[in-house]
Amino acid sequence: MKIRLGLLGAADSFEIIQSVIIKYPEIICMPIECLTEEDLIKKVTPLLEEVDMWLCTGPITYKIVQDWKGIEAPVFYITYTGSTLYKTVLQVLYEQKIEVDEISFDSGNVATWEQALHEAGIKTKPRFVESEIISLEGLVQYHFELWESGQTKAAITGHPIHHELLRLGVPTYRTLPSTMAVEAVLTNILRTYEMLHFRATQIAVQIIEIDSFVGLIKDTFSTDDIFRIEIKYMEKLLSYTKKVHGSIKSSGFGRYVIFSTRGLLQDITGNFSRVPDIHEFDQASKEAVTCGIGIGQTVYDAEINAGNALLHAKECGKSTWMICFDDKKIAGPLGKPEQLTYSYTSEQLESVSQQTSLSVITLNKLKSSLKKLSSDEINSNELANYMQISPRSARRILTVLEEKGFAKVVAEEKPHTRGRPRKIYKISHF
Structure with missing residues (x-):
């Protein structure tokens, strides 16, 4: 390694x-x-x-x-802690003949600097500590203004701020890493x-279903013809399988299983954020492909997870790709703006599920939708879009949550066209 x-x-x-x-x-x-x-x-x-x-x-x-x-x-x-810090402070005190409260500090919070001084036997506490690295220019200005106004007589910082403050005439010292910190x-x-x-070498299984295959089967009466069609699709998928250094097998009419590793699949999907390109398929064929990806420690676990991912993908419609990780989290649809990551389980949501009769998966999808929106407010159309369900189903979910006290209507939007106003719900207790 x-x-x-x-x-x-x-x-x-x-x-x-x-x-x-x-x-x-x-x-x-x-x-x-x-x-x-x-x-x-x-x-x-x-x-x-x-x-x-x-x-x-x-x-x-x-x-x-x-x-x-x-x-x-x-x-x-x-990180700079302990001896790294107080060694620099002692150097400043010795060379400048000043007190600790006449020094300006950054690259650490007040507690870190106080602890370092305590270890050095210094009881005086620092007065001027900028704990946030606001910007390089901001830190230069912070130290310079304190020195120029006479509130401090020296500064302790890092490079390149150290260099700039020296140029401005400020007595400046910089911290250097200790071997223990390294x-x-x-x-x-x-x-x-x-x-x-370890994660990259986990087993990854893709179960691919080609929806258009079913239509072809209906119009084909010869077993040989069916076999030729299956071989044709298998050949098209072979070059894709080589990309992921995997192996492929047929698992029934229009269904194929590809075995590879998590790392390789992660690379070609941009860390599971997009659908991999199967170049041999034309656009119509690509749109007919539905896929579930499963990650697991064993082939068995990965196949089970791939099957679960495929079921979720089918719920969203053809041409959808979903992934189920080894911790039972689901992500998808890959490559779409409404992609979510949600879990099968949650103790908190189990309680909500029991009170509302909504499944934990449904509640997790709702929770992920809110996270995607960076808000605790949502309307039925937004929820329908993210969960890939009908607006009617989304309204039912929000209504149930309202009835059980987990949501309340906080506003109404007037639609651009005719129709009833859309209620905006604020979700709580999640």
Whole structure:
């Protein structure tokens, strides 16, 4: 197992970090000096496919990476606590001959800095701590204004804020990572990689049904003709099966089962966010394909989950793809704006289910719909769209919840065309 680890941040931190990484033969380190978003675009973008995980030298670099949103792989950062912090404070106190409450801090909350000072035997508490990394410019301004107004006499921060404050004349010191902090984050990286690797090798089963096959069967009387049609579809699916390094078998007229692994399927579906393209199928054939994907520790578990996913897909109509994970969560329809992720079980929703006679799955779909809308208010048309049911069924669900005290009407919308006003329900106790 070799982990390709991209190291991002200020170059003066690399030596400390790499001196620890060298003790981990399973990690290949790729140091890349990045101080701005422009650096990330220029230096990191070409390497996105070559790096498994990323490590930032500190929270400020991590903030820049998170704001950029260009990295999909896991990103970690080294935290500054304990000796890392109080060592810097002691240096400031010794060199500047000042008190702790005359220093401005960032890259940590008040409790973190107080704990570090307590470990160093310093009882004075810090007065000026910016716990939020608002922006690089904002942090520079925060420290500079305190110093310029005479409230502070020095600042402790990270790179590149450190460099900018020095340019402005502020006595500034920066924290550097400790070997213990580096070892802690490397241990976390190794565990995460093992977990992701394990998940990627889980069994994935796809049960594909081609709806148009049934129509062809009705018009075909020869067994040989039926067999030829089946072989034709099998051949078209073979090249797709090769893409996922899987195997395929026929499971009855118009139904095929493909076996592969979670990692490969995750790649071609964009982390299960879209339907994979079967190039050999024309548009009409693609629209006739319904698929259930199952993930499991064994082939048996994965097939059971694939069957459940297929049932949910059929409820939404043909050309729908759904997935059932090993934790029994359902996601889908893949590739559609109304894609939801919901669970079979929930102790809280079990109680609601017993009081309303609505199934836990229905309640979980409703809960996921609200999460998708980022609201606790919904109307029947929105619910129908997300749950792929009729507006009438959606109205019935909302009415039942209202009757049992889990929803209340908070407003009414007048439709653009003729018709009765749509009630907007506020959902509670979920």
